[in-house]
Amino acid sequence: MSDITPYEGRFRSATEESPAARWTMIGVAVIGLGILVFAPLLVVFAEALSKGWWAAIKSLGNRDALAAIKLTLMIAAISVPLNAAFGIAAAWFITKFDFRGKAFLITLIDLPFSVSPVVAGLCIVLMFGANSWAGGWLVANGYPIVFALPGIALATMFVTFPFVARELIPVMVEQGRAEEEAALTLGASGWRTFWTVTLPNIRWALLYGVLLCNARAMGEFGAVAVVSGKIRGQTATMPITIEMSYNEYLSVAAFSMAAVLTLLALVTLLLKTALEIRHADQLASARRH
Amino acid sequence: MHIEIDEISKQFGTTAALAPVSLSIPSGALVALLGPSGSGKTTLLRILGGLEFPTSGRVRFDGVDATGLTVQERRAGFVFQSYALFRHMTVFENIAYGLKARPRASRPPKAEIARRVQKLLELIQLPEIGPRYPTQLSGGQRQRVALARALAIEPRMLLLDEPFGALDAKVRKELRQGLRDIHDETGLTTVFVTHDQDEAMELADLVVVMSGSQTGGRIEQIGKPADIRARPASDFVREFISA
Numbered sequence: 346m347s348d349i350t351p352y353e354g355r356f357r358s359a360t361e362e363s364p365a366a367r368w369t370m371i372g373v374a375v376i377g378l379g380i381l382v383f384a385p386l387l388v389v390f391a392e393a394l395s396k397g398w399w400a401a402i403k404s405l406g407n408r409d410a411l412a413a414i415k416l417t418l419m420i421a422a423i424s425v426p427l428n429a430a431f432g433i434a435a436a437w438f439i440t441k442f443d444f445r446g447k448a449f450l451i452t453l454i455d456l457p458f459s460v461s462p463v464v465a466g467l468c469i470v471l472m473f474g475a476n477s478w479a480g481g482w483l484v485a486n487g488y489p490i491v492f493a494l495p496g497i498a499l500a501t502m503f504v505t506f507p508f509v510a511r512e513l514i515p516v517m518v519e520q521g522r523a524e525e526e527a528a529l530t531l532g533a534s535g536w537r538t539f540w541t542v543t544l545p546n547i548r549w550a551l552l553y554g555v556l557l558c559n560a561r562a563m564g565e566f567g568a569v570a571v572v573s574g575k576i577r578g579q580t581a582t583m584p585i586t587i588e589m590s591y592n593e594y595l596s597v598a599a600f601s602m603a604a605v606l607t608l609l610a611l612v613t614l615l616l617k618t619a620l621e622i623r624h625a626d627q628l629a630s631a632r633r634h
Numbered sequence: 635m636h637i638e639i640d641e642i643s644k645q646f647g648t649t650a651a652l653a654p655v656s657l658s659i660p661s662g663a664l665v666a667l668l669g670p671s672g673s674g675k676t677t678l679l680r681i682l683g684g685l686e687f688p689t690s691g692r693v694r695f696d697g698v699d700a701t702g703l704t705v706q707e708r709r710a711g712f713v714f715q716s717y718a719l720f721r722h723m724t725v726f727e728n729i730a731y732g733l734k735a736r737p738r739a740s741r742p743p744k745a746e747i748a749r750r751v752q753k754l755l756e757l758i759q760l761p762e763i764g765p766r767y768p769t770q771l772s773g774g775q776r777q778r779v780a781l782a783r784a785l786a787i788e789p790r791m792l793l794l795d796e797p798f799g800a801l802d803a804k805v806r807k808e809l810r811q812g813l814r815d816i817h818d819e820t821g822l823t824t825v826f827v828t829h830d831q832d833e834a835m836e837l838a839d840l841v842v843v844m845s846g847s848q849t850g851g852r853i854e855q856i857g858k859p860a861d862i863r864a865r866p867a868s869d870f871v872r873e874f875i876s877a
Contacts, residue, residue, distance in 0.1 A: 523718035526685055529705045530712040531732035531787055541731075545722045 389607055392600035404598035405605065409578040413586040414605065419494070420582060421562045424502040428562075429555050432509025437543070439510075440517035441525065451514075457506050465503045466571025469496055492574035497582065500568035505558045512554030516547055556617050560610050635696055635790045635823050636661045637682065642691035643850065644677050650850030651677045654691060657842060657853060661696075664817050664824045666834035669844030670874070674851020675827045676715075676795055678844075682825065683793045684708040695790065711784030711822070713794040717776045719768040725779050726751055726764035732787035754782040757816065774805040778812065785820070792817070794826035798833065810837050831875045835859040845870050 362370070393401050404410065435454055439447060457465065473480040473490035483490055490496045524546065528538040544551075566584040573580040575589065583606050590599035637659040644652040652674040659665050667675040680686040682693065684705035693701045700708070720728050729751045733742055742750065755761045758778040768776055777797060784792060797813065798806045814837060817824050828834050834841045841862055843854045855867035866872035 523714050523716055524720055526705075527712065527714060527718040527720070527783075528731065528735070530683055530685070530708070530710060531735055531783070532706045532709070533731070533735040534706065537735055541735075542720055 386607065389600055389603050392596060393604040395600075396597050400597050401601040401604070404595070404601045409581070410586065410598070410602060412578045413581050413583050413602070416494070416497070416581070417563050417583040417606075420497055420501050421559055423498045424505060424562045425555060425559045428502055428505055428558050429509050429551065431506065432513060432554060432558075433544075433547075433551065435510040436513035436517055436547075437539075439514060441522055454507050454510050457504050462500075462504050462565065462567030463571055466500050466568035469499050469503070469568075469572050473499075491572050492576065492580060494580070496572040497569050497580060500572045501562050501565050504565050504568050505561045508558035508561065509551065509554035512550045512557070513547055516550040517543075520546055552617070552620065556613050560613055563606065563609055637791065637823060637825075638692075638694040638697070639678070639682075640692040640694065642678065642681060642688045642693065644674070644681065644686065645689045645850075650848070652681075652688075653847070653850035653852045655844075655851070655853045657856065659823060659825065659840070661823055662821050663839045664814070664837065665826070665840045665842060666838035667825065667827045667842050667844060668829070668831060668834040668874075669851070669854075670829055670846060672846035672851070673844040674846065675844050677851065679793050679795055679825060679827050682708075682791070683710040683712045685712070709787060709790045711787060711789030711792045713777075713780045713784050713792070713797050715796040715799055717768075717780040719776055719780060719783070721768050723767075724764065725755075725760075725766050725768070725771070728768070728779060729754055729783045729786050731783065750786065751782075754786055757785070757819075758782045758812070772805075773801050774809060777801065777809060781813070781816065785816070789822065792820075792822045792824040794824070796827055796829070798828070798830075806833075813837065835863070835875070843871050843874065845874075 361367075405414075435450075439450060439454075470491050471477060473483065473496060475481055475484045475489075475491070480490060488495070490499065524542050525538050528542045529535070533541065564584055565582075566588070569582055570585060570588075573582065573585060575581050575585055577586075577589070581589065583602055587599050587602045587606070590596075590602065639655060639657040639659075641654040641656055642652060643650070643654040655674075655678065667678060669675045677686060681688050684703060684707070688701065691701075692699055719725075720731065723731070726748075730747050733747045733750065736742075751764065752761070755764060758781060760775060760778060763771065763775065763779070768779070771779065777800075781794075781797075794813075798809055801809065810833065813824075813826075826838075836859075838859065840856065841859050842856050843862065844851050845854050855862055855871050857865075857867075862871065862875060866875065
């Protein structure tokens with residue numbers, strides 16, 4: 346045991362690395378974040394304001410730009426609540442019941458992650474386009490799906506479908522069924538059990554899922570590009586408008602719109618952080634259990 | 635309440651959890667379902683509580699067929715192995731849950747609910763913990779709160795799944811006596827599941843020894859603790875109670 350000598354220095358915890366290793370890792374992380382996240386964000390805002398505030402605001406103030414912002418917010422307002430409801434239903438079904446084909450259903454929920462959004466958009470065009478059986482009938486009766494709001498909503502919902510369910514399933518699996526069973530033995534109906542036990546237990550996961558879903562719904566490009574027809578002032582969402590302006594060398598207009606889209610995402614993130622700080626003790630107690 | 639289990643069996647898919655078993659539990663008895671894991675004791679308890687339905691056989695409460703009663707209609711006070719306290723509610727809200735869940739016509743007024751919850755907290759000898767959350771309690775305290783919550787609905791019977799399983803030896807001893815006292819005070823027919831033969835023998839009036847097999851869990855012997863000790867009905871019982 347002659348290799349053991351008395352140690353007189355500072356003690357380092359077993360999981361801690363040497364200072365050199367720590368600073369290298371921190372450095373790599375900071376540089377990576379800077380190049381991949383902060384620099385592009387700064388460039389977007391810098392480009393938007395390159396001709397001054399007035400030019401940026403004017404480019405956002407025209408009728409088509411306002412219509413695009415309104416359309417994007419409306420699509421998010423339609424698809425996010427519906428996907429939240431579908432996501433809760435799917436997660437509930439998968440975690441609280443045993444049935445055959447469960448693994449298949451989980452794979453199906455993940456499908457939108459693996460299918461290219463463009464393909465998803467094409468599927469909707471094929472199904473509901475004016476040349477299809479269903480689409481023809483709907484167009485004839487004055488309810489066009491493709492190149493109109495319903496198609497954009499459908500495409501967005503398809504792409505953002507997994508977010509809520511994916512966020513909820515692990516939480517609900519971990520929590521098990523015992524609390525629900527307890528509520529039932531205490532005489533609560535299934536409906537009451539859902540509102541008073543299940544939902545409060547998943548509310549944070551649900552919030553994360555909804556925020557992610559919302560961010561993606563506002564930013565979705567590929568699927569929407571196919572089904573929207575890109576009609577300026579009517580079916581062009583914010584991401585579509587950004588692309589069209591950029592292709593027409595209207596860089597102030599493109600980047601101003603991009604800045605607004607970024608700000609919307611940042612507001613969502615701030616909202617999430619604010620809620621986390623405000624309910625920190627509740628969050629901690631829910632996780633410790 | 636007298637409970638009669640008549641040729642109950644349970645299949646989960648292709649696995650047999652419970653071979654047809656029959657058992658008569660006299661009103662007011664404190665009964666232990668004792669056996670190793672896989673002997674179907676928890677399944678039998680959950681069938682009594684209405685959380686599972688039997689594949690075949692009947693359950694009768696006081697002679698009346700109760701097999702088809704829903705879990706809510708059973709009015710069984712159920713204490714879960716992990717307690718299953720509502721983690722986002724205070725102890726008070728946990729205990730009041732069953733009373734608040736009643737239909738408006740039979741729901742007691744707020745002050746009455748508060749009075750009853752306080753009485754239950756005193757019964758479990760934790761009168762001060764109403765405002766706390768389950769995470770702030772020790773294992774033994776949680777177990778007692780779970781018991782109080784089950785008693786709050788004025789149950790017809792009390793069903794406990796491994797009620798002392800997760801506790802250390804000292805707390806376990808205390809709570810055993812606590813359960814015995816509460817049972818004697820309320821006179822409720824009580825069934826608890828355990829794999830600990832000391833616990834079963836010390837606490838129960840009647841012990842049901844169960845064993846697992848390919849055809850599902852079955853009952854090896856039913857009897858008073860002293861009788862089972864003195865005259866084990868099979869090699870399995872002799873080995874299990876001497877372990």
